[in-house]
Amino acid sequence: MTEIGITLLATLWLALDAGGVSLPRAGPLHPQPHLCAQRIFAGSVVPLHLPNGATAALLGPGSIEGAHLATPAHLDAPAETLVIAERNGVAGARRVTLLPAPALTNTLASVDADCGITLYDRASLTPLGTFVTDGSPADAAYSGNALIWAPSSGSSATRYVPQAGISPLALGPDTSALxxxxxxxxxxxxxxxxxxxxxxxxxxxxxxxxxxxxxxxxxxxxxxxxxxxxxxxxxxxxxxxxxxxxxxxxxxxxxxxxxxxxxxxxxxxxxxxxxxxxxxxxxxxxxxxxxxxxxxxxxxxxxxxxxxxxxxxxxxxxxxxxxxxxxxxxxxxxxxxxxxxxxxxxxxxxxxxxxxxxxxxxxxxxxxxxxxxxxxxxxxxxxxxxxxxxxxxxxxxxxxxxx
CATH class of the missing domain: 2.130.10.10 (YVTN repeat-like/Quinoprotein amine dehydrogenase)
Structure with missing residues (x-):
């Protein structure tokens, strides 16, 4: 994780959690991290889009691995993580919610090419959260007790089973449909x-x-x-x-x-x-x-x-x-x-x-x-x-x- 001065981290922590005070509205000099989803399932690997010259750090579960936020493989309860972008002593932040691995019963999924696989309650159509992927997903399929998705390029697909979590699945290359x-x-x-x-x-x-x-x-x-x-x-x-x-x-x-x-x-x-x-x-x-x-x-x-x-x-x-x-x-x-x-x-x-x-x-x-x-x-x-x-x-x- 990139180190950020303790004073800056403490200020951000206090601004978010002490007495309900919120961060001031970001101005043009505040570097803002961008993530493609707000509610993210455990096991996701989330690309981080940072302004030029900015570095990233976290307050909360997960870790920064290169240009990605690696979420925990397992969570027992929802958790908040603050993604911080810092440049020249000025910081901006975004709060995201990390979610336990979901059940697949009574769900449907949206294949979102620029982010990942978003699950919804099938009856109410309420969004549940997103499995954010590193590569652009081409398609997904429910298969037995699993949900499988594959990128449009490469051959490293993903299988998700509620009881076992996320695991890699070797498929053929360059998926167009499943x-x-x-x-x-x-x-x-x-x-x-x-x-x-x-x-x-x-x-x-x-x-x-x-x-x-x-x-x-x-x-x-x-x-x-x-x-x-x-x-x-x-x-x-x-x-x-x-x-x-x-x-x-x-x-x-x-x-x-x-x-x-x-x-x-x-x-x-x-x-x-x-x-x-x-x-x-x-x-x-x-x-x-x-x-x-x-x-x-x-x-x-x-x-x-x-x-x-x-x-x-x-x-x-x-x-x-x-x-x-x-x-x-x-x-x-x-x-x-x-x-x-x-x-x-x-x-x-x-x-x-x-x-x-x-x-x-x-x-x-x-x-x-x-x-x-x-x-x-x-x-x-x-x-x-x-x-x-x-x-x-x-x-x-x-x-x-x-x-």
Missing amino acids: LDDRPAHVLVQANRDTPPGSGAVTIIADDPRTPPRRLPVGETPEGLALTGDAAGSVLVTAVNGGTLSEVDPRADWAVRTLRVGERPFGVAADTARGLAFVALNAVAGMRASTAGGVAVVDLRRWRVRRVRHDAGLALGVAVDPARRRIFVTEELGSVLVLDEELRPLRVALHPCELPWLPSVDLDAQHLFIPCPREDRVVVYDLRTLREVARMKTSPYPLRVVLP
Whole structure:
């Protein structure tokens, strides 16, 4: 830990805790430490962003390790930590709350690319805290009694089990998506450009004695979805390959591959009706291409049944099977509401500037639309499509993950 003069530390301590006196409002000369979350779970490694020339110290649990705040691996109760930035004898501080490792029962998670994984109570949508990560998380998945997340680069993923805490998990490199395949008892990971110029999915068995298997699926895999069959077959989009592949997790190759259009990105399936819906994120130069939109694939006949071309920068797809509705997010700020033949059912939703990957909670009847630029998730009632909540996230949410 960087040493700060005892007088300065004592002054900060007294200002915070003696008689309820608070620190004076920071002026332009006070260096302020920046952390991406306020309520942080034990075991997190938190990047510290300090002004040029400033050094850091702590009052409270944790330690400064290089440019990071290392939180305790275990806490019995919430604790306050003061992060202090000092430069030329002038200090600024930020108080953060460190939280015991949470239970995962009745939770959901937001994947926040510029911070970590934020947990919420599934019923009330109340934020519980954030697992802050050193690398930018690409995706997360509930898997059995664990929550797993992986960064967009590198191969060092993280597994969190409430009874055991946080532990590293070796996956394939360069994650774009994770999927818990419960029928097959495996975790599926999409790996961009592995080996270079191609792409793969990595199959990780529940049994740690079983080595991971990597299956080629085309250039730049991005989206994953279950087909709903008993084998736990998985659909994979390949953005630069223009294809949708079906992978049997028990096999060593893609069972079948279909050309679906330009830059297939997100994918979702109506498993009861044997349909898959693929977002086509096609661009020409810097603008949406007429080749983009959304495609519906007949999984039984394995053919493209229809394409709608008025969502040329489509990103993600979610399905409401009970009402036969499809939600398509696109980069121009709209969420299209379509039927299974891709006809509009109503005017588009406009939750924010850049809606990302949508999710549907069929139990709670919620539609989640992440808004990365606003650091929030907009929640709609699935029955009425009225906005019912705005979940505050840590920076740049990409997706809401459900158990």
